[in-house]
Amino acid sequence: MMLHEGEWWTLLAAVLCGIACAVPGCFLVLRKMSMLGDAISHAILPGLAAAFLLTGTRDLLPMLIGAGIAGLATAVLSAWITRMGNVPEDAAMGVVFSTLFALGVIMISLAARNVDLDPGCVLYGEIAMTPFTRVELFGASIPRAVIILGSAAIINSMLAAVFFKELKLASFDGALATSLGFSAALIHYCLMGVVASTTVVSFESVGSVLVVAMLIGPAASAHMLTDRLSRMLWLSVILAALAAGAGYLAALYWNVAAAGMMSVAVGVEFALCVFLAPREGVVAKLVRRLRLSQRIAREDALGMLFRSGEVRPGSALPAGTVRGGIGGGLRARLAVWGLSRSKRVSSHADGMRLTAAGESDARKLVRSHRLWESFLAKYLGLPIDHVHEPSERMEHYITPELREGINAELRTGLDPQGKRIPEEGE
Amino acid sequence: MTVAQATETAVEVHDVTVAYHRKPVLWDVDVLLPAGHLIAIVGPNGAGKSTLLKAILGLVPLASGKVEIFGRPLRKARSLVGYVPQRESVDWDFPIDALGVALMGRYGRLGWVRRPGKADREAALTSLAKVGMADYADRQISRLSGGQQQRVFLARALAQDATLYLMDEPFAGVDAATERAIVDVLRELREQGKTVIAVHHDLQTVPEYFDHVMLLNMRLVASGAVQDVFTRENLHKTYGGRLTVLEEAAEALRRV
Numbered sequence: 001m002m003l004h005e006g007e008w009w010t011l012l013a014a015v016l017c018g019i020a021c022a023v024p025g026c027f028l029v030l031r032k033m034s035m036l037g038d039a040i041s042h043a044i045l046p047g048l049a050a051a052f053l054l055t056g057t058r059d060l061l062p063m064l065i066g067a068g069i070a071g072l073a074t075a076v077l078s079a080w081i082t083r084m085g086n087v088p089e090d091a092a093m094g095v096v097f098s099t100l101f102a103l104g105v106i107m108i109s110l111a112a113r114n115v116d117l118d119p120g121c122v123l124y125g126e127i128a129m130t131p132f133t134r135v136e137l138f139g140a141s142i143p144r145a146v147i148i149l150g151s152a153a154i155i156n157s158m159l160a161a162v163f164f165k166e167l168k169l170a171s172f173d174g175a176l177a178t179s180l181g182f183s184a185a186l187i188h189y190c191l192m193g194v195v196a197s198t199t200v201v202s203f204e205s206v207g208s209v210l211v212v213a214m215l216i217g218p219a220a221s222a223h224m225l226t227d228r229l230s231r232m233l234w235l236s237v238i239l240a241a242l243a244a245g246a247g248y249l250a251a252l253y254w255n256v257a258a259a260g261m262m263s264v265a266v267g268v269e270f271a272l273c274v275f276l277a278p279r280e281g282v283v284a285k286l287v288r289r290l291r292l293s294q295r296i297a298r299e300d301a302l303g304m305l306f307r308s309g310e311v312r313p314g315s316a317l318p319a320g321t322v323r324g325g326i327g328g329g330l331r332a333r334l335a336v337w338g339l340s341r342s343k344r345v346s347s348h349a350d351g352m353r354l355t356a357a358g359e360s361d362a363r364k365l366v367r368s369h370r371l372w373e374s375f376l377a378k379y380l381g382l383p384i385d386h387v388h389e390p391s392e393r394m395e396h397y398i399t400p401e402l403r404e405g406i407n408a409e410l411r412t413g414l415d416p417q418g419k420r421i422p423e424e425g426e
Numbered sequence: 427m428t429v430a431q432a433t434e435t436a437v438e439v440h441d442v443t444v445a446y447h448r449k450p451v452l453w454d455v456d457v458l459l460p461a462g463h464l465i466a467i468v469g470p471n472g473a474g475k476s477t478l479l480k481a482i483l484g485l486v487p488l489a490s491g492k493v494e495i496f497g498r499p500l501r502k503a504r505s506l507v508g509y510v511p512q513r514e515s516v517d518w519d520f521p522i523d524a525l526g527v528a529l530m531g532r533y534g535r536l537g538w539v540r541r542p543g544k545a546d547r548e549a550a551l552t553s554l555a556k557v558g559m560a561d562y563a564d565r566q567i568s569r570l571s572g573g574q575q576q577r578v579f580l581a582r583a584l585a586q587d588a589t590l591y592l593m594d595e596p597f598a599g600v601d602a603a604t605e606r607a608i609v610d611v612l613r614e615l616r617e618q619g620k621t622v623i624a625v626h627h628d629l630q631t632v633p634e635y636f637d638h639v640m641l642l643n644m645r646l647v648a649s650g651a652v653q654d655v656f657t658r659e660n661l662h663k664t665y666g667g668r669l670t671v672l673e674e675a676a677e678a679l680r681r682v
Contacts, residue, residue, distance in 0.1 A: 030520060086447075162539055169530055172520050176582075179483045179509045180534035227566035229521045 003252075006131030011248050013130045013145045014262060017205045018244030020152035021214035022222075022236040023160045024194045029219040030171045030229075031191075035090065036075065038212040039097035040192060041199040043074035045104025045122065045208055048200065053111050060148060064197050071196025072189065074100060125207030125259040127248065145205060152201045156194060160233060167191070168229055206259040217266035218243060224277040243269050296396050297335035299365050300326040302344060303395070305354050306362035310419075316351035363422045368398040370415035370422075371406045377416040384416045435497070436461035436590050436621040437482055442491035444474070444481050449680040450489065451477050453645045453672055460638065461496070461590075462619050464612050466626040466652075469642035470665050475625040476512070478642065479592045482623075483509055495590060505534060508588030510579050512595055518568045524578045525563040528554050531585030546585075553584040556614075557607050573604030580611060591615065593624040597631075609635055632656060644672050 003011065028037040047070030051062040074097055081092040108122060130145045137147060160167065166187060170177040174184035195215065202211045218240035222232045247262030254261075275282045304325045308317050323332040336352075339345045344358030354362055372394050373387040382390075398406075415421055437459040444452040452474040459465055467475045480486045482493050484500045495503035508531070528550035529542050536542060542550075554560050557577040562570060567578065576596060583591055596608055612622055612635065623640075626632060632639055632652065639656050641647035641664040648655045648663075 030517075032517070083447075165533060165536070165541060166538065168522070168526075169533055172522060172527075173511065173516050173530070175480075175483075175485050175511050175515060176509055176530065178485055179504070179507065181504045182533070182538070223521065227521045227568075228523070229526075232521050 007252065009143045009146055010127055010130040010258075011245055013143065013149050013205055014127060014244040014248040014258070015241045016146065016149035016153045017127075017202050018214055018218065018240030018262075019237050020149055020156050020198050021202055021211065022218040022240035023153075023156040023233060024191060024198055025215035025217075025219035025240075026160075026222065026229075026233050026236050027167055027171055027191055028195065029216060029223055034212075034216045034220075035093060036078075036192070037195055037215045039074050039078070039093050040071040040195050041203075041208050041211045041215070043097040043100035043104075044070045044196055044199055044203075045101050046070055046107055047104075048122065048203070048208075049104050049107035049111060053107065060201070064200050067200040068193055068196050070100060070104075071192060071199070075189065075192045121207075122203060123207050123209050124257065125203060125205050125210065127205040127258045127262075130205070148201050149205065152198055156198060157237070159194065163187075164230070206262060210259045210263045213263035213266045214240065214244070217263075217270050221266075221270045221273040224273045224280060239269055240266075293331060294335055294338065297326050297331055298339050298344075299361075299396055301332075301335055301339060302354065302358055302362035303365050303369065305345065305352065306359070306366050309354065316348055316353045318351040319347065322352055364400075364403070364424055365395055367422050367424060368403050369395040370419060371403060371410065372398065373415045373417075374410050374412055374421070375406050378410065387416055434461040435459065436463075436495070437623065438494040438497075439478070439482065440492050440494070442478075442481055442493060443489040444477050444486055445489045445679070446486075447680060449676045450672075451644065451676075452481065452642075454491070455642070455646045456491075457640060457646055457649045459621070459623060459640070459649070461621045462616065463621060463638040464616050464636045465621070465623045465638040465640060466632050466636040467623065467640045467642055468626055468629065468632060468664065469647075473643040473664075475642055476594050479509075479594055479623070479625060482592060483507065506589040508583040508586040508591045510583045510591065510593040510596055513572065513576055513579065513598070515594075518570075518575060520567065523564045523566055524554060524559055524570065524574075524581075525550055527567060527578050528563075528581040528585050531582040531587075534586060549587070550581070550585045553581040554578070556584055557581045557611060558603075571601070573600040576600050577604055577607060580608060584611070589620055591620065591622045591624075593622065595625050595627060597624075598627060629661070 025037065028034055044067035047066035047068070048063055049066075050070075051066030052058060055062045074093075078089065078093040078096045081087055081096065082089045085092070087095075127145075130143045133144045134141045135144050135147065136142075166177070166182050169180070169182060170184045170187040174188075177184045177187065198215075199208065199211050202214065206214060218236040219232070221239050222235035225235055226232050243265040244262050247265035248258050250256075250265065251258040251261035273281070276284075278284060301322050304322060305317055308315060319336060323336055326332045326335060336345070339358065340347060340352075342357075343355055344361060345352045346355050369391045372391040376382045376387045376390060377384060413421055435458045439455050439457045439459070442452060442455045443450055451472075455478065467478060469475050477486060481488060482495070482500075484493075493500060495506060500507075525547070529546060531553065532542050532546040532549060536546070551560060551563060554563055557580050559574060559577050559581060562574060562578075567575060570578065576598075580593075580596065583593070597605055600608070612624075615622055616637075624636070626636065633656060637652055638650065639652050640649040641655065641660050643664050648660045
């Protein structure tokens with residue numbers, strides 16, 4: 001796919017829009033105010049319409065002022081209604097922003113009768129129009145949207161860099177921020193102002209409805225990928241640029257709405273993060289659970305062989321018996337295979353035996369099991385026939401320190417059934 | 427004002443009333459809290475203990491009265507005050523490590539825009555070490571146990587190097603090791619002449635951990651040295667139900 005000059009500019013505008021939105025978006029996500037971002041991005045509409053009706057132009061400054069006032073009005077009004085009217089905060093916000101948004105729609109449809117303002121353009125944006133409105137800058141003819149979105153991206157990034165410490169503090173612990181002299185309320189309203197103005201400069205490209213995807217999506221994805229704030233900011237910027245760029249190119253390729261495709265790309269990115277995030281992702285959790293299940297199966301097999309050796313020293317157990325004893329199936333097969341691969345068990349003509357390494361592991365496990373049984377019997381007063389099953393579960397989680405802690409507490413060589421508690425290094 | 431004299435007043439709460447939605451939760455609390463002591467605020471649930479701390483910190487508006495810290499209004503005494511909020515008040519999934527949280531204690535002295543430097547980092551690390559958390563400095567805070575999180579909060583307050591510490595239930599839901607660590611830190615602070623005011627829930631440990639106690643139940647019941655004030659009679663007054671007159675008066679104000 002070859003891009004011509006205008007499409008390159010549009011691609012750049014999309015990427016810059018993503019970056020400008022991602023930075024304040026991170027703080028919205030961390031402060032659990034994603035919905036306030038959504039509310040503000042909708043509620044600025046009457047501000048935009050009023051600015052347009054009053055000045056008759058789509059110049060940036062009046063639009064910014066109008067939107068700023070409407071955005072702050074949303075934040076202040078919903079807080080005020082919550083307090084005064086005894087209404088839940090989300091309900092107040094829902095009513096305020098949808099009413100303001102509807103007011104905006106009416107104002108625009110009124111205005112559209114005699115002037116050039118397309119309601120659809122305001123709602124969904126028209127990024128494809130980027131190359132057609134140009135200004136001269138440094139002797140080059142550059143699309144207005146690129147300059148505006150570029151400035152927003154730079155200003156937002158610089159604000160985040162300069163006030164990084166304050167934003168971090170107020171987002172994490174507003175009460176401490178206020179008590180240290182950094183007014184959390186001031187920082188909150190400044191952030192809302194930034195969100196409102198970012199929404200204004202983005203609405204021509206992605207529209208006031210979909211801008212929230214750009215604000216929240218990349219930030220929420222980045223939050224899943226890292227546990228450091230600075231890295232989260234960087235990642236959200238990269239993810240936003242990628243989604244915006246890829247979304248625009250996909251829209252060109254399939255000839256569909258650019259803003260829609262960009263938002264879908266953000267959603268796809270988010271879904272990927274939900275699945276693939278390193279610690280909290282679905283795949284990572286699944287792998288962890290499978291690993292744990294395998295470890296438990298292997299340990300159960302070791303324990304079984306050890307106990308059988310206690311009853312009949314030197315004897316072997318048929319592989320089928322071992323697999324059946326730990327539940328059978330693929331899980332048991334894998335576990336037994338893992339044990340022989342790590343040389344914990346050896347196969348002989350009459351069955352499986354523990355190797356020296358396997359014996360040592362098994363000894364620790366059985367020691368944990370019987371110590372726990374003794375602990376339950378002595379401290380929780382469980383009857384003897386009740387202690388085996390909980391110990392069967394618990395034995396896999398007892399660390400060496402805990403094991404010796406229990407041992408020091410109990411000072412016994414026998415478990416409640418009178419079986420010997422094996423020492424660790426015999 | 428590093429070493430406080432025994433007679434000096436750390437906090438003067440002068441006739442303070444605090445109301446939420448016009449309904450008072452603290453009525454005309456008037457008390458002098460002496461410097462250089464470990465002071466427990468004790469009272470039943472809903473007695474306004476946390477609210478009193480927040481009122482001292484200027485985090486809630488006062489319906490009436492005023493608060494002075496070492497004879498100055500809060501505005502001019504911020505650098506003297508360290509705050510340990512309740513553990514549940516923040517989001518522990520926030521992308522930050524233990525050192526990052528402790529470092530926040532230094533932000534007040536840095537002021538706007540200036541970044542923490544090497545000295546601040548060292549001070550934060552020293553504070554973490556004091557509460558036995560040096561080994562966890564780069565651990566993401568959601569992966570700490572509840573007691574460890576509480577200790578990180580304490581380290582953050584220590585990094586502030588304040589003169590007066592306000593702590594909201596520092597012992598709530600912590601393990602035995604953390605409880606000992608906090609007690610050690612409190613005693614060390616007292617030896618340095620600092621003042622600690624802590625909301626405390628466990629009546630049994632009040633005489634052991636604190637030397638001054640303030641009994642609160644929507645109004646001040648008593649305040650003074652533990653051996654004088656922490657009596658069966660005063661406790662009965664504090665816990666023996668709220669004053670129905672106050673409750674009805676609060677309802678009457680809310681209804682208007």
